[in-house]
Amino acid sequence: MNSFEHPDHLSELDDDDFDLIYPLEIRDLSSIHWTPVSIARKAAKFLVNKPGTRVLDIGCGPGKFCTVGALVTEGQFTGVEQREHLCDLARLTIGKAKISNAKIIHANITQIDFSNYDAFYLFNPFEENLFAMGLIDEIVVRSDALFEEYTVYVTNQLARAPVGTRLVTYCGCPADVPNGYECQRSSIEYSLTFWEKTSHHFLEDNRPE
Numbered sequence: 134m135n136s137f138e139h140p141d142h143l144s145e146l147d148d149d150d151f152d153l154i155y156p157l158e159i160r161d162l163s164s165i166h167w168t169p170v171s172i173a174r175k176a177a178k179f180l181v182n183k184p185g186t187r188v189l190d191i192g193c194g195p196g197k198f199c200t201v202g203a204l205v206t207e208g209q210f211t212g213v214e215q216r217e218h219l220c221d222l223a224r225l226t227i228g229k230a231k232i233s234n235a236k237i238i239h240a241n242i243t244q245i246d247f248s249n250y251d252a253f254y255l256f257n258p259f260e261e262n263l264f265a266m267g268l269i270d271e272i273v274v275r276s277d278a279l280f281e282e283y284t285v286y287v288t289n290q291l292a293r294a295p296v297g298t299r300l301v302t303y304c305g306c307p308a309d310v311p312n313g314y315e316c317q318r319s320s321i322e323y324s325l326t327f328w329e330k331t332s333h334h335f336l337e338d339n340r341p342e
């Protein structure tokens with residue numbers, strides 16, 4: 134079946150069928166690197182608590198989370214991705230599926246100001262700096278220092294976000310979630326945690342704790 138003939142149904146497909154929208158080499162990475170459709174649906178519905186909520190996918194790959202999220206909610210989805218070829222593929226997917234509430238930015242996360250967004254999705258984007266197994270490809274520089282730099286950047290940006298900010302972590306380490314975010318619910322089975330910021334924690338010089 135050509136998934137693009139029925140774009141409204143993309144968000145109801147199982148992963149094998151959804152992933153047919155991607156070329157084989159990207160499809161082969163899906164079970165490790167891209168969010169399953171059922172997880173994307175659950176995460177997006179939590180993050181978008183009112184129409185127009187601006188959601189940032191931190192490291193969006195070929196746009197699977199943004200595509201599903203944009204189809205099942207009235208949120209505005211932005212994916213940021215450092216690999217240009219994945220940005221091109223994500224844009225192609227969004228265009229072919231006739232989605233108007235998702236867009237992709239080609240950038241490193243450290244160039245993104247989180248104050249332009251209301252909610253955030255985090256699926257282990259920086260782990261590739263720590264492990265050489267099952268890499269997406271070899272085209273980006275990887276190091277322990279970059280893992281630290283990216284993780285600290287995201288943690289600091291999330292710490293500055295206003296009370297009410299929502300975050301979903303998938304397969305991630307809750308240790309990176311700053312003080313002030315409360316777990317609303319979590320599923321060990323799916324390695325999925327839903328967070329909402331309920332209080333601010335700042336030092337006197339306005340640095341996050």
Ligand SMILES: C[S@@+](CC[C@H](N)C(=O)[O-])C[C@H]1O[C@@H](n2cnc3c(N)ncnc32)[C@H](O)[C@@H]1O
Pocket residue numbers: 165166167168190191192193194195196197198213214215216219240241242243256257258259269283
């Ligand atoms: C585990 S994949 C998740 C993809 C997508 N969020 C999803 O759930 O389907 C992580 C992605 O983050 C990207 N990434 C890693 N570090 C990044 C950085 N510093 N800035 C932007 N993107 C990054 C990788 O290229 C990869 O595509």
